[in-house]
Amino acid sequence: VGVNLKAIVTDAPHGGVWLREINEPVEHGDVLVQTVYTGVCGTDRGIVSGSLEFARKQEGFDYLVLGHECVGRVVESRNSSLKEGDFVVPVATMPGGCMNCHIGRPDYCSDGDFRAAGVYRKNGYMRSYFREDSDHLIRVPDPSLSLIAVLTEPLKNVMKVVDLLSLLGYRCITTAPGSTYSGKRALIIGTGPEALLFSRVFCDMGFHVIAVNRHDIGEKHRKLIEKSGAFFVDYSRDKLDGMEFDVAVDTSGDPSAVVYCIRKMARNGILFLFGTNGRAPAYGITGTDIDRVVEYNIAIAGSVDGGRVHYEKALRKLHEWYMQDRDSVRSLITAIRKPEDLDVFRFKEEGEIKSVIEW
Ligand code: DN4
Numbered sequence: 001v002g003v004n005l006k007a008i009v010t011d012a013p014h015g016g017v018w019l020r021e022i023n024e025p026v027e028h029g030d031v032l033v034q035t036v037y038t039g040v041c042g043t044d045r046g047i048v049s050g051s052l053e054f055a056r057k058q059e060g061f062d063y064l065v066l067g068h069e070c071v072g073r074v075v076e077s078r079n080s081s082l083k084e085g086d087f088v089v090p091v092a093t094m095p096g097g098c099m100n101c102h103i104g105r106p107d108y109c110s111d112g113d114f115r116a117a118g119v120y121r122k123n124g125y126m127r128s129y130f131r132e133d134s135d136h137l138i139r140v141p142d143p144s145l146s147l148i149a150v151l152t153e154p155l156k157n158v159m160k161v162v163d164l165l166s167l168l169g170y171r172c173i174t175t176a177p178g179s180t181y182s183g184k185r186a187l188i189i190g191t192g193p194e195a196l197l198f199s200r201v202f203c204d205m206g207f208h209v210i211a212v213n214r215h216d217i218g219e220k221h222r223k224l225i226e227k228s229g230a231f232f233v234d235y236s237r238d239k240l241d242g243m244e245f246d247v248a249v250d251t252s253g254d255p256s257a258v259v260y261c262i263r264k265m266a267r268n269g270i271l272f273l274f275g276t277n278g279r280a281p282a283y284g285i286t287g288t289d290i291d292r293v294v295e296y297n298i299a300i301a302g303s304v305d306g307g308r309v310h311y312e313k314a315l316r317k318l319h320e321w322y323m324q325d326r327d328s329v330r331s332l333i334t335a336i337r338k339p340e341d342l343d344v345f346r347f348k349e350e351g352e353i354k355s356v357i358e359w
């Protein structure tokens with residue numbers, strides 16, 4: 001038994017992208033969800049271009065349905081906590097058999113046996129309907145958030161880093177008086193969607209935030225960064241001489257940017273590595289850099305994905321932003337497209353922050 005669906009599929013890990021009818025076998029899950037919005041990000045583009053080598057099809061399928069950033073509407077539910085018409089965000093990473101997966105934290109999977117919707121061994125959400133277990137669905141508290149809730153998945157990565165910041169902060173006193181981050185400095189490398197989300201969350205925490213890129217960015221883009229309370233600096237022109245940072249987040253995956261961060265860290269600073277770019281050129285780290293990391297107690301931590309708790313925190317954060325100023329959070333979504341517009345997977349439009357597909 002199966003049902004015909006419209007879906008955006010790829011031939012992982014080789015790439016390519018097609019909109020086609022699929023005959024989906026009946027999946028497990030107590031909730032049937034109609035897809036409403038899916039977000040497109042660099043991961044989708046990497047899979048489509050064939051450069052994300054870890055992408056894999058779901059077992060038994062000759063395609064991978066794309067899509068991990070999603071908002072859907074419940075059309076049928078056998079679970080009392082979700083009812084028809086509710087908007088939901090699916091938790092895209094599915095646990096395997098290790099202990100971290102058992103406690104619901106597949107983002108810390110210790111043997112690689114997890115599955116990630118739209119990326120790794122599990123069909124994603126870029127299809128008209130999908131069936132899911134209610135434990136993997138988070139209810140959107142207010143229907144007016146249905147569009148911006150598509151930012152929940154990218155924002156949950158930021159919320160995990162915020163948790164890690166407080167964990168690593170236990171090493172010594174790293175906060176300002178009153179246990180706030182007021183006046184502490186944060187450096188964000190990059191100006192893409194993740195960088196903008198990091199900037200805004202860190203501003204909310206009281207940090208003085210500088211987001212950098214190695215070239216100038218458009219006026220509109222810069223205004224958006226400034227609206228969140230952060231500053232933009234083109235660090236190919238202004239090296240930020242004499243400035244040190246308590247926290248830095250790299251969203252570029254570029255070794256030269258990471259070495260730059262190390263050289264910019266203040267004593268007891270924490271550097272998060274978040275961006276990935278296997279194709280970026282090598283860049284040498286020096287003995288002086290290592291001396292600084294040691295002498296200054298600099299913590300360097302990689303962070304990937306997030307747990308259900310971070311999806312929930314992200315949704316609450318989006319709600320808070322929406323209540324403060326609905327236009328500024330809405331302006332992060334720069335294009336709404338149709339499933340037929342497959343070019344969105346091949347090109348990043350000038351000025352794009354987040355492109356969304358409406359189903
Ligand atoms: P993105 O829009 O590609 O962001 C990368 C940003 O870094 C862009 O603004 C780049 O600018 C900028 N950039 C590149 N090289 C440099 C450099 N040397 N100095 C300063 N800026 C630079 O992607 P995103 O915002 O969606 O995601 C950010 C990163 O996180 C990507 O590497 C993703 O693969 C990764 N990611 C990780 C997770 C996870 O760990 C989840 C989602 C994404 P320009 O080249 O566009 O001008 O779970």
Ligand code: ZN
Pocket residue numbers: 040041042043044068069154
């Ligand atoms: Zn993504």
Ligand code: ZN
Pocket residue numbers: 095096097098099100101106108109110111112113114
């Ligand atoms: Zn695991």
